[in-house]
Amino acid sequence: MKSxxxxxxxxxPVGSTFARYxxxxxxxxxxxxxxxxxxxPLQCAGLLGKKIKKVNILPDEFIINSVHGAxxxxxxxxxLSVSKKKPEAYVLDRVGYDKFLAELAVDSGADIFLNHQVAKVDSHNGNIHFKNSPNTKMSADIIVGADGHSSIISHSFNPPTESFQAAQYLVDVGEKRFQNDFVHLYVDSKVSPGFLWAIxxxxxxxxVGLFADANYQQLTKVLDGLINKRSELGGATILKKYYGVxxxxxxxxxxxxxxxxLLGDAASQVKPTTGGGLVMGFTCAEIASQVTSQALDDENMNILKDYPKAYDDKFKKELKVQLMVHKVFKSLTNSDLEYMFRKLKEEGAxxxxxxxxxxxxxxxxxxxMIKRGILLSILPKMLSRGISSLWK
Ligand SMILES: Cc1cc2nc3c(=O)[nH]c(=O)nc-3n(C[C@H](O)[C@H](O)[C@H](O)COP(=O)(O)OP(=O)(O)OC[C@H]3O[C@@H](n4cnc5c(N)ncnc54)[C@H](O)[C@@H]3O)c2cc1C
Known part of the structure; x- marks a missing residue:
């Protein structure tokens, strides 16, 4: 048995990055x-904040487009038109980038076995069992579940993960032409706390896509509606359809x-507000690599308990704010959202x-926004929708 x-x-991307470290x-x-x-298949909008360059290697060849605003x-x-002078985000060739990150791990010395579906792992002795190949035997001192949103590793010691569904089209608008350094984000209470995007x-x-607490058919209906309704997308030809979780x-x-x-989507390490997981996942890969290397060097698996603590230290505060924003957003009707947008525009937001x-x-x-009193000025109407429950 190989150990x-x-x-x-x-x-x-997150598992490969951790493996490389x-x-x-x-x-x-x-x-x-x-x-x-x-x-x-591609299951991503591929929009990454500029911070990506601080948390992982990103060669220019995987950047399809740079974005200055929204x-x-x-x-x-x-x-509302918001922008920065320098690129704020990059649109990536996610398929190429995932392959690149896996190759980097292999170039650094990691073995990779494709077509190897893990069926279960034993958390006590580190034995790994494969689906459809009972004779393949393997074990490891530390096992990292970076197996995505439906992680079987997570499920072996957590309840099933709750998820949003996502749908996305690749579209061609032909003669219409986009201002290609701006993304479009659309809110609609039908999909809140998710939202729609055109990148x-x-x-x-x-x-062009969306994520929401809805099934795939409902999502595509909303997406088709967006493409027909919005002038910047009207008449677009759908070239490909994708879905994801x-x-x-x-x-x-x-x-x-x-x-x-657990690491990455398997650990639900995603931003509540946008569903984006790469920057956070890469940051966690670095944190996890420090803790796991210490545990291996000291031959003391108790050190792994430092990992959840280090994760909390880094993200707990920000996640609390984002979960709060998420909850507010979910409680708003379309007329609340409309009121909020108009008020924000008036206030110079x-x-x-x-x-x-x-x-x-x-x-x-x-x-x-709180400091400048802007949130307070848009809150009274929202309060009538039970928003006060947020601060309980
Ligand atoms: C439509 C959509 C749009 C998105 N847009 C963005 C965006 O713009 N920006 C952003 O930052 N994030 C975005 N995300 C989220 C982002 O794609 C994920 O956070 C990211 O892919 C997580 O990486 P990961 O390595 O943790 O997991 P994954 O990319 O899901 O990789 C998990 C891997 O594990 C493998 N696997 C699963 N089970 C097993 C098993 N039992 N045995 C062996 N292998 C297994 C899978 O085949 C897969 O290769 C989007 C997601 C969706 C669905």
Missing amino acids: YDVAVVGAG MAEKGFEVVILEKKKEVGV FLHSPEDTV PLSETTAR IPRQNPQKKLMKDRVI EDIISQYGDIDTQSPLVKE
Whole structure:
């Protein structure tokens, strides 16, 4: 039976990044991936805040487009325009990037086995069992569940993960042309606390999608409605359709048991407000690599208990704010949203959002809006919808 220091279940971007960190530290690492090919099918809008460059390697060849700002659309199309001088986010070739990150891990010394679906792991002795190949035997001192939103590793010591569904089209708008350095974000109480997006890849093509607490048929109905209704998308040709799942952020989730830890979507390490998981997942991969290498060096698996603590220290405050924003957002009707957009425009909030807004961290903006009294000025109407329950 082959035994490794670390086995990573899932060759997604987060698992591969963690595997690379561990291989670079000199540990024997294996990545086990159920698919025959890394990265396919695409299940991502591929919009990453500029912080990505601080938390992982990102060669320019995977950047399809750079984004300076966003048009935020209310249900009746009051538009807030927010922007920065420098690129605020990048639109990625996610399929190519996932493959690149897996190759980097292998180049650093990790083994990878494709077409190897893990059926279960034993958290006491580190044995790994595979679906459809009972004769393949493997074990590891530490097992990392980076097996995505429907993680079987998480499910072995957590209740099933609650998720949002997501749908996305690749569209071509032909002669219409996008302002391709701006994304469009659309709110609608039908999909709250999710939202809709149009992310240009070029002047003529875009990824148009949404996530919500709804089934795929309901999502595509809303998406088709958006494409027919909005002038910037009207008449677009749908080139491809994708779907996916976004785990709900869950502060109660257990991130470790014995010699097993969870990482990335498997650990529900996603931003509640946007469903984005890459920047957070990469940051957690770094945190996890420090804790796991210490546990291996000291041959003391109790050290793994530091991982949930280090995660909380880094994210707890920000997640609390984002979960609060999420809850407010979910409680609003379309007329509340409309009122809020108009009031924000009147109060000059576009400049403040432009200055303090950040795709990855929302607490500085919320703080600034409270400081300037803007949140209070839009709150009274919302209060009538039971918003006060937030501060219980
Ligand atoms: C429509 C959509 C749009 C999104 N847009 C964005 C965005 O714009 N920006 C952003 O930051 N995030 C976005 N996300 C979220 C982002 O895609 C995820 O957070 C990210 O993929 C998580 O990476 P991961 O490595 O944790 O998991 P995954 O990418 O899900 O990888 C998990 C891997 O594990 C493998 N696996 C699963 N089970 C097993 C098993 N039993 N044995 C072996 N292998 C297994 C899978 O095949 C997969 O390769 C979006 C998600 C969706 C659905």
